[in-house]
Amino acid sequence: MNNDLIEKVLEEVRKNIDLKNIDMKKVDKIIQSSSENLKESKEVQENNDTEKGNKREKKEADVMSAPSPITEFVGTAIGDTVGLVIANVDSLLHEKMGLDKKYRSIGIISDRTGAGPQIMAADEAVKATNTEVVSIELPRDTKGGAGHGALIILAAEDVSDARRAVEVALKDTERTMGDVYGCDAGHVELHYTARASLALNKAFGAPIGKAFGIIVGAPAGVGVVMADTALKTANVDLVSYASPAGGTSYSNEVIITITGDSGAVRQSVIAAREVGLSILKSMGQNPVSTTGKPYI
Amino acid sequence: MNNDLIEKVLEEVRKNIDLKNIDMKKVDKIIQSSSENLKESKEVQENNDTEKGNKREKKEADVMSAPSPITEFVGTAIGDTVGLVIANVDSLLHEKMGLDKKYRSIGIISDRTGAGPQIMAADEAVKATNTEVVSIELPRDTKGGAGHGALIILAAEDVSDARRAVEVALKDTERTMGDVYGCDAGHVELHYTARASLALNKAFGAPIGKAFGIIVGAPAGVGVVMADTALKTANVDLVSYASPAGGTSYSNEVIITITGDSGAVRQSVIAAREVGLSILKSMGQNPVSTTGKPYI
Amino acid sequence: MNNDLIEKVLEEVRKNIDLKNIDMKKVDKIIQSSSENLKESKEVQENNDTEKGNKREKKEADVMSAPSPITEFVGTAIGDTVGLVIANVDSLLHEKMGLDKKYRSIGIISDRTGAGPQIMAADEAVKATNTEVVSIELPRDTKGGAGHGALIILAAEDVSDARRAVEVALKDTERTMGDVYGCDAGHVELHYTARASLALNKAFGAPIGKAFGIIVGAPAGVGVVMADTALKTANVDLVSYASPAGGTSYSNEVIITITGDSGAVRQSVIAAREVGLSILKSMGQNPVSTTGKPYI
Known part of the structure; x- marks a missing residue:
């Protein structure tokens, strides 16, 4: 590129x-x-630029409205995220994926850059539709960055439900990318929901229906200090702790998830964001929101 | 770089x-x-450009004909592939590698970008020479891409056999790279042989002597749809299914391998290629053959 | 970037x-x-350039002398290495990290590029200070390169000890980066100490107090030949052997560690360096010392 x-x-x-x-x-x-x-070159460049939210939104709209020659394609979102559906999953594949017999359709959210944002978005999608989370896998990716991509599979009895869920997730990924702050040396990523659902439960063991926060720092040492700050800031419970050798796919991140009173979770996430951004800035970096629109 | x-x-x-x-x-x-x-700068750039098959072929020829100061060096191929031999493996290393006592020489095929092409090429090499496959390992690599590199070790009683096998594999990698289609968002990769041999058996459990196909899509969701299409297209058997959390080295790929009647395997692979390329194009990408010469 | x-x-x-x-x-x-x-642009570029040792040293000094708004920040070093301390680790985090109760402070050395250099430097730090190695984890990183980053946690009873250890490690990383030779196709990395201490013991099982060498080659096949050469060169013992599928975090490296008489270890490391650099050069590459100052 x-x-x-x-x-x-x-x-x-x-x-x-x-x-x-x-x-x-x-x-x-x-x-x-x-x-x-150069004008052309500039246009090419604009298409390639995954950092500028506004332009990306326009591009996404274009792609989603462009007629795709294949029925499986639903659309795209930031982070090289692609949304796909299979109306009738082949029986051999059905078995390999461990799908429940009652589901014949699946929705797929797959991306190169980002696990948290897409999982948060999938969580909204399963809340809003008649679908179930089959699996969430985290490849070691981000195109040379320090983190993960994601492969999220949702199941539905009817393909229209699967498609709807994928559409919701693609759209919501633009929102949840707002608190991903990238720079050359690493990234800081925060997520918060007042009410966790099945995708967050599947991925991190989030207690369903409770406030839930995700705190990510890369390189991993940044995440350690963010975790420490989050836990000291308010009275929250630690749900999971992942580091390069345990719980991540050998990504260069420390990831913690927390639950508790919604105000406390939110306060902890915000405190972790501040300290994480401060460390990256002290490293001489300039971490910026992926979309320019923080949501927490 | x-x-x-x-x-x-x-x-x-x-x-x-x-x-x-x-x-x-x-x-x-x-x-x-x-x-x-600028002319100089252009030359530097040409040397660095790993995507353009034609230039690479020329470069490979140059490198292979250039006298190397070390006897272990055999040559290079596309994908930062290097071929090496050790005539008399050190006894400690021999033991660590679990080499059979009758073999004192090894041939090494090692690369940054590509697992399928090099394994396919190694399969041809073991068919053509008096060598055995010791191990095939897949690092999470591709220089910031979504996939794997490879480390393939072949054993031989005589170093001339090991060297010959490495030469065959390096040469054949140019051919098998023809159905690797890369773009910024991911890649689609297909392989087909009418008769699988020991390297494919070692790496994927391919039934020896039977037609065999490999289908790869990245980001992983692309591979899911390719797998579904392949299995629906013709009457083939699924040999293996690998996804980011199982069977890959946390790469952002879904990889399936299939066997069956040679016509059916070929037809399935071609159908998977079409749907994979279509999805990448729908994502606004322009996937192109690494060498410009598809072989399937 | x-x-x-x-x-x-x-x-x-x-x-x-x-x-x-x-x-x-x-x-x-x-x-x-x-x-x-352009002058401005040049300045930006200089800040971003992680390959030029001289400029980096200057930058490090700048960053370390710049007042950081957070007490946890200690400084930076080459390889996107950041040094951090936590004076009083939160009790939940303390438990998750398996810290001994007597330690309330930790020092953190975390980076994107390099495991060997930072572990060698941490080894010097624990020799020089009153600290203990808690954990050493190796993410699959190097920003699209073939190797690892590192997350090293040191524990201390007092935060001033933790801070001092981190400072020593950051400073020494500049030295140990001297025998990391990078190029587009891969890298060759060598380390040597006359007396291994607790960090090398934790990471690789080094016998404490004895001469110890680390030999790394990427792509992995380069490391195989380097290993063979090292073991044949002098009478040394093989402490560990790691390859993409075993012992690394799926990095594209073969890593061996050796011990023995200090002269023999040093001689083996130097012989491995020569053959590794020769192979990369035969591949048409130009491997150069990261800092321009080899230390072995």
Whole structure:
């Protein structure tokens, strides 16, 4: 990706200066044509830019409205997230996935960058639809970053339910990405819900119906201090603690999840966010919200 | 890597415009010298570019014909694949690797990007030579991509057999890379052989002598739909199913392998390829064959 | 990160050539202002550049002397290494980490790129201070590279001891990074100490007080040949052997550790370095010391 971009830039530089007998008319012409080329290059770049929420939203809308030649495709969201459905799962695959016999359809949320945001979004999706969480798996990904991607499978008796759940999850991922703060050295990620449901229960053992928070710091040491701060800030219970060698897929993160009174959970999550961002800034980094719209 | 490239571009831009008192002669001179610099920069870039098959083939030939100062070096192939041999494995290492006493030589195929292509190529190598597969391991790699690299160890009684096997595998990797389709968001990868041998048996449990297909999609959800399509397309048997949390090294892939009648396996693999490429295209991506030469 | 840099370059190119009616005065003005912009861009780039030891040292000094708003922050080092302390670990976290009751403070060394260098440095830190090694975990990281990051936790009765240990480890990481040789295709890494202590014992089972060497090659096949060479070079004992599927966190490395007479260990490490660098060079790569200052 980056190589393509760099190649494009190099190409432009080359086009504009690889001339031994320069004359002003030629310069004019070159400039004109390369402005146009650069405009294109800029457009390519905009499409590739996964950090700018506004543009991404537009792009998502485009993709979702573009007719896909295959019925399985539902849409996309930030983080290279793709939503898919299978109306009638093949019987061999059905068995391998350990699907309950009553379900013939599945919804799939799969991405390269982000586990927390997509799981939070899937949690909203199962609340809003007639679906069940089959499995949540966390590949070691983020395209060279320190964290995880996700593969979330939801089951439904009817494909329209599966499709609806995937649509809800894709849309909600834009919201939950708001408290993912990335930078070159790592990231800080926070999630909060007043009422956890089945996806959070499946992924982290969240008590259903209770307030629930997720606190993530990378490199992992940042997460340790965030965890310590969160637990000291308010009276919350620690639900899970994951580190590179235990509970993550060898990602460079410490991830804790907490539950308790909704005010306390929220307060702990916010305190962890502050200390996490402070550490990254002290490292000379500039962590920014993925979408520019924090939701907690 | 990219940083070096970017720095080079920046340097060029700077050299060409960091002048307060510009005059046309100076411009001429600058342009001339920076064209030369850019030519160099371009050459560096070409060496670094691992995506362009044609150039890579040339480079491989160069490297293989260049005299290496060490006897262990055999050659390279696409995907940062290196082929190596050890004529007389040290006794401590011999024991750690669990080598059979009758073998004193090993051949090594090791790479950053690709597991399927190199395993397929190793399968051809063991068919063609007097070697045995010792181990196949799949690091979580691909240089920030969603998949695996590979470490394949072959054993031989004589180093000339080990060397020959590595040479065959390096050469064949160019062919098997033809059905690896990469893009920024992920990849789709297909393999097919009419007759599986010992490497495919070791890596995936392939029934020896039977038609065998490998179907890979990343991010993992793409692989789920490809698997479903493959199994519905023709009457094939599912040999293995791997997902991020089971069977892969936490890669962001779903990988299935199938066997059966050779026509059915081929048909299933092709159908999976079509649906996989369609999903990546629906995501706004442009997946392309790594070498430009699909082999299935 | 890179995208930002590329965008900056593109922006500069654009600013300088997006003019239909060029005239020399305008060119002059543009050049002047963009030189200034480029200067800024260069500064950004310098901050981002993690490969150049000299600049990094300067940066580290800056960061360490800059007042951090949080008491937990100690400093940074090469490899996106951050040093942190917690004076009074929260009781829930204390329990999860399995800390001995007598310790209330911890020191944290956490990084994206490098396990060996930071563990070697932590080994010096525990020798020099009144601290104990709690845990050493190796995430699969290196920002798209083939190796590991690290999360090292040290415990102390007093926070000043923890802080001192972290400071020693950060400083020593600059030294131990000297024998990490990176390139696009992989890396070669060597470590040697005349007297192993508790961190090396915890991480690799090193016999305490004895000479100890670590030999790493990536892609993994490079490490196999380095291991073979090391074991043949001198009379040393193999302490551990790790490969992608066993002992690493699915990194694309073979890592061996050796002990024995100090001269023999050193000789083996140096021989492994030579063969590893030779293979990478035969692959058409240019492996260079991360800091430019080999220490072995």
